[in-house]
Amino acid sequence: MLSTTAFRLRTSHLAHVIGIALFAAFTALAARITIPLPFTPVPITLQVMAVLLAGLVLGPRAGAASQAVYLASIMAGLPLDAQGLGMAALAGPTGGYLIGFVPAAFITGWLAENLSATRAGRFLAALAGAAVIYAAGVAWLAPAVGGLHKAWLLGVAPFILVDLSKAMIAAALTESGQLLFRQ
């Protein structure tokens, strides 16, 4: 399948550049793979997994850079968010989640490097990253829905189980990507 170890690149930085672009694009596409829920304005998206994987696969700096590229293209007006609104999505009630992507990727990557290089270590790092996304999301959502408690019920509680499994899948998928992008 992946023949990654067979070649050596002229510049290792090429792999970083492509990796950042890949995960920026992946986050953008993952926005469209959503499961709308009837009881809350926040949908389940695959984006959280894309963010966690960016941190795990690319490491803290490049992972955060990939999310910054995604965020910048939304700020430039491109309709790459879940609803296709462009810049208006950042101002809307779910804008906090998007802003949380950058620190989340960084923290996931940093913890994964500094905890242990096992699947369990990556899983814990991914959980911490998901927590960062939700902290940013709830802080933003709270004024729009009226209070922190309500924001917790609408914006975090329904997703805890789903995100445990997302973090697990991300931790499991990491190795194949790391081979490619960390030469």
Place this chain on the structure above:
Amino acid sequence: MEDFEFLRNVTIGQYFTGNSIVHRIDPRTKITILMILAIVNSFTTSYTGNAIVLSVCIAYVIASGISFRFILSGVKPALPIIIIYALMQLLFFGEAYEPYGLASEVYFQWGVIAISNGSLQLVIVTLMRFLQIFFLVSLLTATTTTTDIAHGVEGMLKPFQRIGVPSHEISLIGTIALRFVPIFAEQLEIIMKAQASRGADFGGGGVFQFVKTARQMVSLIVPLFVDAFRRAEDLILAMDARCYIGGKGRTHLTRFHLGNLDFTIMGANLALAIAVLVLRNAFPA
């Protein structure tokens, strides 16, 4: 079939060849104008100010020769969510917003629902702002090739290279990321159709069958990732085989020149922006 379609209706990013004045100006000029008008857009809250900026945007669309029908068709996928937001703002924020330049007036009140001229202004101005940005970004990508935009961004970031901004890498990453998005979307469609042909049950889940929708997603994630990694690997190998070594010492086949036309248009937009920003307190409403 629309369950299989991602990003089909996205009009932003599609390029149209042409020789209009909007096509001919330098990409750097277009990006600068976009930035100037975006700043004006975010500081203008009055009807008059937004009407001026919106009419300027419409004038650009007309000058470019791109049909309004095409540009407005890009708003369609976002329309339901826009309508929901607009209704929420109109109905529930009536008491919270002071209208700009008008005496506060409540038109209708019933329980928590209150429509005032403040919330009406909020909705109309928000829609006008959304349309302005949407017109400008659509127009930029419709009249400029991706390569030109990338080179334009690179050129504009070049002065910051001294303080360590990797201008070449930023524009390269942006270009590749934006090229990847439609490729992945297409790939996702292919995977969905492949899984469906093997008997997977897609679509028709609806909002209340989220468990079913979640189960559908699982059969997509892993193939999609494997394919994405493979594509990235191919691209890395291809670029490496062509001796790509980064931005240092790299030259371009075509060079951009800022002509009189560019300076005139940039100056006119800057003057307009300053006028709208300075006079915004003088606008009646």
